[in-house]
Amino acid sequence: STTDTATGGARLPLRRGLEGLTPYGAPQLDVPVLLNVNENPYPPSEAVVAEIADAVAKAAHGLNRYPDRDFPELRAELAEYLQVESGVALGAEQIWAANGSNEVMLHVLQAFGGPDRSVLSFAPTYSMYPEYARDTLTEWVAGRREEDFTLDVDHVRAQIAEHRPAVILLASPNNPTGTALPLDTIEAVCDAAAGAGPSGSDGAPTDAVVVVDEAYGEFRREGVASALTLLDRYPHLAVSRTMSKAFGMAGLRLGYLAATTQLVDHLRVVRLPYHLSAVTQAAALAALRHRAELMSQVASLRAERDALVTWLRGRGLTVADSDANFVLFGLFDDRHEVWNGLLERGVLIREVGPEGWLRVSVGTPQETAAFRAALEEVLGR
Ligand code: PMP
Numbered sequence: 001s002t003t004d005t006a007t008g009g010a011r012l013p014l015r016r017g018l019e020g021l022t023p024y025g026a027p028q029l030d031v032p033v034l035l036n037v038n039e040n041p042y043p044p045s046e047a048v049v050a051e052i053a054d055a056v057a058k059a060a061h062g063l064n065r066y067p068d069r070d071f072p073e074l075r076a077e078l079a080e081y082l083q084v085e086s087g088v089a090l091g092a093e094q095i096w097a098a099n100g101s102n103e104v105m106l107h108v109l110q111a112f113g114g115p116d117r118s119v120l121s122f123a124p125t126y127s128m129y130p131e132y133a134r135d136t137l138t139e140w141v142a143g144r145r146e147e148d149f150t151l152d153v154d155h156v157r158a159q160i161a162e163h164r165p166a167v168i169l170l171a172s173p174n175n176p177t178g179t180a181l182p183l184d185t186i187e188a189v190c191d192a193a194a195g196a197g198p199s200g201s202d203g204a205p206t207d208a209v210v211v212v213d214e215a216y217g218e219f220r221r222e223g224v225a226s227a228l229t230l231l232d233r234y235p236h237l238a239v240s241r242t243m244s245k246a247f248g249m250a251g252l253r254l255g256y257l258a259a260t261t262q263l264v265d266h267l268r269v270v271r272l273p274y275h276l277s278a279v280t281q282a283a284a285l286a287a288l289r290h291r292a293e294l295m296s297q298v299a300s301l302r303a304e305r306d307a308l309v310t311w312l313r314g315r316g317l318t319v320a321d322s323d324a325n326f327v328l329f330g331l332f333d334d335r336h337e338v339w340n341g342l343l344e345r346g347v348l349i350r351e352v353g354p355e356g357w358l359r360v361s362v363g364t365p366q367e368t369a370a371f372r373a374a375l376e377e378v379l380g381r
Contacts, residue, residue, distance in 0.1 A: 031348040033370045035361040040248030042297045052286045059282035067278035077288045088228040093261045101242040101255025110270040112166045113138030120165035126175045149177040153188045171213040176353040178322030190234040207236035216324035218246035254284045305362045331356035341378035
């Protein structure tokens with residue numbers, strides 16, 4: 001018989017709005033030089049691998065039991081890390097974590113978004129944001145960034161006043177542009193968001209939740225402060241981070257957020273029970289014990305990034321200032337042709353951002369050299 005294994009013949013009640021959509025994600029191609037998803041190019045050392053394996057083996061003995069739903073030890077270690085990294089003292093109960101900051105942000109929208117609510121962000125920005133909105137039935141509102149990819153505070157204020165969003169998502173450093181927002185911009189957004197959210201159950205206006213997504217925070221240049229330093233002044237502010245980038249642990253899937261205990265407690269309501277597996281918790285704790293070693297490459301990645309910006313500008317290209325571990329450059333009449341020319345030479349970068357721009361992640365010196373050589377060939381100079 002010839003049953004159609006793709007559909008089985010069923011007409012499934014796919015939710016309205018999901019028709020024809022495909023899963024999000026950059027192409028996963030088998031190419032020698034992978035500079036397309038802003039990973040840290042340095043794998044963990046043998047010593048770190050051994051420690052993680054040991055911690056996971058210990059956790060494996062208890063895998064007949066569900067893990068700790070509230071993982072206080074991991075939250076305390078993450079708070080401790082933030083104190084060292086940004087000088088901001090936080091309690092463990094002010095930290096939340098999930099499987100990547102993607103899931104953390106989904107929790108934020110599950111708790112604060114929903115039907116009749118909107119989430120405001122400013123484009124170009126991280127392309128998963130509209131998907132969090134879609135998946136939580138929250139209206140997606142995209143304001144604009146300026147030509148240099150910063151925010152015009154008057155525009156932000158006008159958008160907040162017009163839409164009364166429940167959540168405002170600000171990536172800083174932004175993906176795909178690399179732009180970090182100055183603290184006074186974030187302060188202005190927090191001020192404008194206070195009392196400007198949708199009405200609460202008592203009919204009175206709420207404070208819109210401002211989420212500063214600092215997935216790339218550790219790569220910021222000298223003199224750029226973290227939004228963590230504003231947490232004690234704004235109870236409607238949350239700052240999210242991840243172990244995927246600076247820690248070089250993208251495969252671990254561990255993202256986290258810092259905010260007031262009240263805000264974190266709202267997120268705990270919408271999480272699935274036991275969402276962070278015992279294996280994830282054990283591996284994350286082991287990785288955090290080795291954070292100095294895991295993060296020892298951050299300074300050289302930053303230096304490599306700055307050198308890449310200078311090199312691209314030296315070739316007459318336009319390059320966005322970057323506080324992240326990637327660089328947005330252009331402008332090309334046919335960016336796809338440039339992207340494809342690099343791919344033919346074994347270098348995979350990302351065709352993303354406004355028309356004409358391309359994004360390249362900072363790799364090892366060897367990988368970045370391969371990218372430069374390939375680009376020179378493609379551009380014919
Ligand atoms: N925020 C931004 C701005 C990102 O670029 C990414 C990863 N590409 C994420 C969040 C999600 O990272 P993860 O889920 O791996 O923590």
